[in-house]
Amino acid sequence: xxxxxxxxxxxxxxxxxxxxxxxxxxxxxxxxRTLEEQIRRTQxxxxxxxxxxxxxxxxxxxxxxxxxxxxxxxxYVGSDFKRFGKATLAWETIFDFPHLWGTRRIGxxxxxxxxxxxxxxxxxxxxxxxxxxxxxxxxxxxxxxDGAPNRPRQEARDLLDYLDTLGRNRALAGPEADxxxxxxxxxxxxxxxxxxxxxxxxxxxxxxRRSGEFPLLPRVKTQPAGQDVYARNCAGCHxxxxxxxxxxxxxxSPKPTNFTEQEYSQTRLSQALWHGVAGSAMPAxxxxxxxxxxxxxxxxxxxxxxxxxxxxPPPVLELGASVYKARCAQCHGATGGGDGTAAGxxxxxxxxxxxxxxxxxxxxxxxxNGIEGSPMAPWTNELREDEINAVAYYxxxxxxxxxx
Amino acid sequence: xxxxxxxxxxxxxETSLVxxxxxxxxxxxxxxxxxxxxxxxxxVVPQLAGSSPxxxxxxxxxxxxxxxMLGWLGNAFFAFLYHAVPVLTGRSVTxxxxxxxxxxxxxxxxxxxxxxxxxxxxxxxLEWAEFxxxxxxxxVLALLLAAIQFLPPFFSRxxxxxxxxxxxxxxxxxxxxxxYPMGNFVPxxxxxxxxxxxxxxxxxxxxxxxxxxxxxxxxxxxxxASTRRPIxxxxxxxxxxxxxxxxxxxxxxHHYVFSVIPMSAxxxxxxxxxxxxxxxxxxxxxxFLSLRGTGWFPRDPGLRFVSTGTMFYLVVSLQGxxxxxxxxxxSVHFSDWVIGHSHMAMLGFASFAALGxxxxxxxxxxxxxxxxxxxxxxxxxxxxxxxxMVVDLTIAGLVQASSWKSGAPWLDSVRAxxxxxxxxxxTFLPIAAGFFMVMAGLFAGKPGAGLKAIRxxxxxxxxxxIAPRFAxxxxx
Numbered sequence: 010x011x012x013x014x015x016x017x018x019x020x021x022x023x024x025x026x027x028x029x030x031x032x033x034x035x036x037x038x039x040x041x042r043t044l045e046e047q048i049r050r051t052q053x054x055x056x057x058x059x060x061x062x063x064x065x066x067x068x069x070x071x072x073x074x075x076x077x078x079x080x081x082x083x084x085y086v087g088s089d090f091k092r093f094g095k096a097t098l099a100w101e102t103i104f105d106f107p108h109l110w111g112t113r114r115i116g117x118x119x120x121x122x123x124x125x126x127x128x129x130x131x132x133x134x135x136x137x138x139x140x141x142x143x144x145x146x147x148x149x150x151x152x153x154x155d156g157a158p159n160r161p162r163q164e165a166r167d168l169l170d171y172l173d174t175l176g177r178n179r180a181l182a183g184p185e186a187d188x189x190x191x192x193x194x195x196x197x198x199x200x201x202x203x204x205x206x207x208x209x210x211x212x213x214x215x216x217x218r219r220s221g222e223f224p225l226l227p228r229v230k231t232q233p234a235g236q237d238v239y240a241r242n243c244a245g246c247h248x249x250x251x252x253x254x255x256x257x258x259x260x261x262s263p264k265p266t267n268f269t270e271q272e273y274s275q276t277r278l279s280q281a282l283w284h285g286v287a288g289s290a291m292p293a294x295x296x297x298x299x300x301x302x303x304x305x306x307x308x309x310x311x312x313x314x315x316x317x318x319x320x321x322p323p324p325v326l327e328l329g330a331s332v333y334k335a336r337c338a339q340c341h342g343a344t345g346g347g348d349g350t351a352a353g354x355x356x357x358x359x360x361x362x363x364x365x366x367x368x369x370x371x372x373x374x375x376x377x378n379g380i381e382g383s384p385m386a387p388w389t390n391e392l393r394e395d396e397i398n399a400v401a402y403y404x405x406x407x408x409x410x411x412x413x
Numbered sequence: 414x415x416x417x418x419x420x421x422x423x424x425x426x427e428t429s430l431v432x433x434x435x436x437x438x439x440x441x442x443x444x445x446x447x448x449x450x451x452x453x454x455x456x457v458v459p460q461l462a463g464s465s466p467x468x469x470x471x472x473x474x475x476x477x478x479x480x481x482m483l484g485w486l487g488n489a490f491f492a493f494l495y496h497a498v499p500v501l502t503g504r505s506v507t508x509x510x511x512x513x514x515x516x517x518x519x520x521x522x523x524x525x526x527x528x529x530x531x532x533x534x535x536x537x538x539l540e541w542a543e544f545x546x547x548x549x550x551x552x553v554l555a556l557l558l559a560a561i562q563f564l565p566p567f568f569s570r571x572x573x574x575x576x577x578x579x580x581x582x583x584x585x586x587x588x589x590x591x592x593y594p595m596g597n598f599v600p601x602x603x604x605x606x607x608x609x610x611x612x613x614x615x616x617x618x619x620x621x622x623x624x625x626x627x628x629x630x631x632x633x634x635x636x637x638a639s640t641r642r643p644i645x646x647x648x649x650x651x652x653x654x655x656x657x658x659x660x661x662x663x664x665x666x667h668h669y670v671f672s673v674i675p676m677s678a679x680x681x682x683x684x685x686x687x688x689x690x691x692x693x694x695x696x697x698x699x700x701f702l703s704l705r706g707t708g709w710f711p712r713d714p715g716l717r718f719v720s721t722g723t724m725f726y727l728v729v730s731l732q733g734x735x736x737x738x739x740x741x742x743x744s745v746h747f748s749d750w751v752i753g754h755s756h757m758a759m760l761g762f763a764s765f766a767a768l769g770x771x772x773x774x775x776x777x778x779x780x781x782x783x784x785x786x787x788x789x790x791x792x793x794x795x796x797x798x799x800x801x802m803v804v805d806l807t808i809a810g811l812v813q814a815s816s817w818k819s820g821a822p823w824l825d826s827v828r829a830x831x832x833x834x835x836x837x838x839x840t841f842l843p844i845a846a847g848f849f850m851v852m853a854g855l856f857a858g859k860p861g862a863g864l865k866a867i868r869x870x871x872x873x874x875x876x877x878x879i880a881p882r883f884a885x886x887x888x889x
Binding site: 018021022025026028032033035039040043044045070071073074076077078080082084085088092096097098099101102104106107108110112113115116117138139142147148149150151152197200214241296 | 455456457459460462464465466469470471472474475534535536537538539540575583584587588591592595599600601602603604605606607608609610611612613614616622655658659662663665666668669670671672673674675676678681682743744746747748751752817818820821822823824827828
């Protein structure tokens with residue numbers, strides 16, 4: 010009897026170890042094999058491995074616990090698909106030693122962070138998140154910098170480089186690779202829809218776009234809701250009074266616009282809010298409700314200090330027109346529409362003078378000094394003072410307001 | 414019950430090691446709770462981190478959970494084992510010297526250096542595995558020493574009469590030793606999704622194969638020892654045990670539902686999670702039936718902690734089965750609901766069980782201090798703190814989930830969380846005070862008062878009477 014019992018416990022004990030081994034096989038090794046196979050069939054020919062700097066950045070990301078507030082996995086569910094984009098494929102994770110999937114989202118998923126934000130935004134944000142995003146709870150990482158957001162140490166550069174790899178391979182592989190992966194992937198129809206369905210690879214509502222459709226926001230009266238939206242989202246950069254001097258403005262280049270010296274058509278405001286300003290730190294705000302956007306557009310408008318327009322003598326305008334045609338039109342377009350022949354080559358789109366009008370002082374200043382961090386160069390070495398004056402006047406004549 | 418002559422000599426309980434690990438457990442607990450508190454506070458006032466990397470949220474977060482798991486629960490479990498193993502087996506643990514080495518290794522090579530290294534920036538971004546690789550090596554070594562220290566008494570006696578606590582102890586020690594490397598080393602070697610599949614297993618095994626078995630070993634031990642009645646059914650005990658060890662390891666992938674890990678593995682894990690709920694109902698029914706007659710709040714402090722821990726075990730396990738279901742997981746995953754769940758598991762279930770085990774063992778050290786009043790006050794503070802925290806975080810999770818689903822700007826979910834995060838900070842007060850009171854009750858009272866309390870209430874506890882309570886033969 011005792012021997013039978015003893016035997017049975019031995020069997021049970023070995024069985025127990027067997028259970029454990031089985032769990033490893035069933036949930037670790039076997040899925041691993043399946044994934045390996047899937048990766049082999051679906052991955053693009055030349056996925057880009059991380060550089061040394063990107064790997065160092067990844068270690069910083071690991072060490073600071075970023076993965077405990079940010080996931081790096083877009084799940085195969087509708088809400089993730091809508092908010093972040095197409096679900097993460099197995100091959101997208103092949104360089105992740107160890108994985109940084111995360112199980113908690115205090116901040117948004119970062120699987121597709123590359124391309125959403127400009128570098129100056131990222132660095133300023135890492136330096137002091139609350140300066141740009143008033144209600145953020147993200148910790149600041151000032152030890153990666155030399156005392157200012159625009160003086161990153163190597164560590165901050167590495168981290169930035171790493172952030173730029175997130176989602177990069179899938180974006181580079183392009184739609185063809187997705188078609189290839191879709192055909193080779195063995196999964197349910199639902200999963201297929203979330204991984205490859207109609208929608209954007211990167212659905213971030215903050216990603217700036219250079220062009221595209223946008224809803225024209227209705228003109229509304231100034232209202233407290235707008236002030237609220239502005240204070241929460243915009244004041245950090247554009248300043249409480251719209252003077253472009255918010256707490257977060259220091260590290261940005263180009264600097265946030267000073268609204269007091271701008272006049273905007275509703276078209277321009279709608280476009281800037283819906284698409285952001287690609288190439289600058291100005292994010293898009295597609296996740297803010299339309300009424301809130303309309304209200305905040307009105308707040309921006311309200312900052313503008315309208316002045317009596319000076320009368321310009323015709324000879325000055327003629328001089329301005331000729332300088333403009335020779336020096337400015339290739340970028341700003343023959344009729345000031347920001348659509349010159351060279352416009353497409355630059356990271357930031359040249360200003361469309363038909364839909365916005367800088368004050369005379371701002372126009373003069375810009376032509377003299379250029380805009381730091383943008384393709385708009387200073388002209389004092391190229392043009393005479395009277396030419397500068399004339400062309401600065403002249404560009405302001407294109408403005409048509411909301412007549413399209 | 415076989416009674417050979419050598420077994421009648423009472424086994425030695427290494428009381429000095431019970432005491433040392435108990436003290437270390439409380440110290441680690443209070444430090445870990447402070448890490449958690451500071452991290453929680455930074456979510457409301459991010460500036461609290463100052464500009465020092467040592468206080469950044471991520472590093473505090475790493476130290477909080479590692480400290481709780483290894484520093485607090487690890488030490489508390491060891492303290493309990495030094496009491497329980499001799500009682501269960503009638504044999505002393507392997508060696509006092511080995512115990513001193515284990516104590517030193519665990520606390521001065523693993524926990525303290527682990528904490529410091531994490532704060533200094535050396536860590537792994539893997540859940541329940543945040544201490545850096547060097548430390549992991551020593552953890553494995555320590556687990557090996559623990560196996561050598563605690564397991565031989567069971568085997569030298571023969572397995573046929575093992576009481577269920579013994580099974581949990583053997584299971585817990587052996588499986589943790591096997592599972593630990595899997596969660597800590599494998600994801601460093603296998604990239605991305607493939608490594609994550611193993612991480613998922615470890616996230617669950619840390620709780621399921623280390624914390625749960627040892628906590629259950631305590632519960633199964635303290636109930637018959639305090640009520641002086643055998644457990645209700647040894648059959649249900651063993652059924653529960655084997656189902657648990659079969660099902661727990663199969664749960665891991667439920668941490669990555671809707672991920673790219675093959676759907677069949679996810680569904681397998683979800684099924685196992687559902688069955689686990691059933692198993693826990695079996696286990697807990699057996700425990701409650703064994704507790705019958707002791708009331709909701711048993712008078713014996715050790716038993717009271719253990720009984721409440723059992724309650725938490727039931728609730729947290731059913732919640733676990735529920736949130737593994739796809740329809741629920743879809744919305745509450747990634748939210749504070751899960752943080753609430755893990756606090757109910759580690760703080761409600763495991764810590765209450767560990768406290769019960771510590772108090773129980775402590776009372777039986779002839780020279781140790783003991784003050785029941787403070788322990789009771791501590792109990793109430795803890796109970797209220799845990800409940801408020803868990804309810805608070807669960808609601809926060811639901812609020813976050815609905816905000817994410819609505820498509821509102823991300824920051825809306827952060828703003829909506831603020832009141833709940835603020836309340837969570839304040840739950841630190843009753844919880845820390847509660848732990849502190851229990852600790853005070855164990856270190857500041859009159860020496861020997863524990864044993865005296867037992868004698869005065871239920872009468873003396875001759876060694877010869879203890880063993881039969883754990884006998885598995887002849888049902889009472």
